[in-house]
Amino acid sequence: MMESLETGLGWLFLSAFTSATLLPGSSEVLLGVMAKQEQWSMASLLLWATLGNTLGSMTTWWLGWLATFKKKPEDFQGSGEQKALGWLKLHGHWCLLLAWTPVIGDGLCLLAGWLRLSFWRSLVLIGLGKLLRYALVFLLARQIF
Template identity: 45%
Template sequence: MALESWGMLGLFLSAFISSTIAPGGSEAVLAYLVNSQRYVVGQLVVVATIGNTLGALTTWWLGHWAAKRYPAEALLPDSRRKSLRTVRDWGSWALLFSWLPIVGDGLCFAGGWLKLSLFSSIFAIFLGKALRYIAVAYAFL
């Protein structure tokens, strides 16, 4: 089935999956759909941002759950411990960088682990991801 037939739903699913611990390429899907000129670019950016934010919040909730079950920092691999320290130092503002590959998942996980404010976390995650998708869309206009 052609990517264009999936349209907005395909973009949403790609963005959601790309923002969980599974790898993905939502930027490529967004670029393809922007180039197709079949959709309003602003709508594409909003759909991608919402999907990617919801995926990141899934990782945030996993961190929140993990903190209840496994409170010891020592159980985390080194990459997650670094994310935990970064988020502890910067608070919710660190989640502005949740769009970064590999590191972003760790930041979201750490935000949940540290039980950062859900609303502050959503705001920072959404803003960071929106700015990234705006830049990608602009680059392919």
């Protein structure tokens, strides 16, 4: 029984991590299913989902940091990248609260690394945004389904 509980949290962590990278993932669905099963505490589910997703985004931040040796953010022509760059330049670190959003969130994290925004401030804001999103998913899963 304990092994299956730990395995479930491991899969949640892995799903959350891959969901925060360019790889596909469905961590919200998995979190919702696990929340409804009521085998895990809210704190455990939110901890592992947020940790995995935040580490995935910080991996993207780190890749952006490394990429500055090859290319500058201004060199990108894609509309998503340019929009994320504009938001980051206008609002700074606070945009990273939106790192959980589909499509644009990855760009925000990548460009935050490229712009060499503070690692620790980025970590805190990305993690906070992701925690709030997962808390909402958890609460909705328990209430609606």
